[in-house]
Amino acid sequence: MLQQDNDILLEMAHDIQDTYGYIPEREITQLAEKFSEPRAKIYGALEFYSMLYTEPTGKYIVRICDSISCFLHDSDEVLEAVQDYLELESGETSDDKLFTLEVVECLGHCGEGPVMMVNDRMYTELTSGRAIEILSECQ
Numbered sequence: 494m495l496q497q498d499n500d501i502l503l504e505m506a507h508d509i510q511d512t513y514g515y516i517p518e519r520e521i522t523q524l525a526e527k528f529s530e531p532r533a534k535i536y537g538a539l540e541f542y543s544m545l546y547t548e549p550t551g552k553y554i555v556r557i558c559d560s561i562s563c564f565l566h567d568s569d570e571v572l573e574a575v576q577d578y579l580e581l582e583s584g585e586t587s588d589d590k591l592f593t594l595e596v597v598e599c600l601g602h603c604g605e606g607p608v609m610m611v612n613d614r615m616y617t618e619l620t621s622g623r624a625i626e627i628l629s630e631c632q
């Protein structure tokens with residue numbers, strides 16, 4: 494697949510995700526037909542990008558950084574508190590489809606850890622208590 498096609502694929506995938514919240518199977522099939530590529534190749538390309546989802550996600554996608562700078566600022570304690578509060582492990586979505594939890598690599602605010610992102614909003618210098626407070630306001 495040419496880089497230009499890949500860029501177009503990503504743009505289309507983001508549009509689909511904006512519509513459905515994820516990229517459904519039928520849309521992957523249609524993308525494969527449009528680009529004359531096997532479904533597996535389209536699926537693989539989409540899976541490569543952590544911000545694209547091929548399964549339904551929660552209304553709130555909670556990303557917690559556990560890279561080294563955040564880890565040195567006790568991100569493991571924040572993560573444990575969030576996991577306990579949401580009763581989720583990384584990659585899981587709550588039964589009520591309110592939250593998806595993801596442990597991720599650096600979110601680009603390394604000097605302000607621990608860092609958590611809820612959908613598009615970034616929270617820095619978190620404590621466990623503040624993280625739970627933020628999540629408790631998500632409805």
Ligand code: FES
Nearest residue numbers: 558563599600603
């Ligand atoms: S190490 Fe956590 S934001 Fe960079």
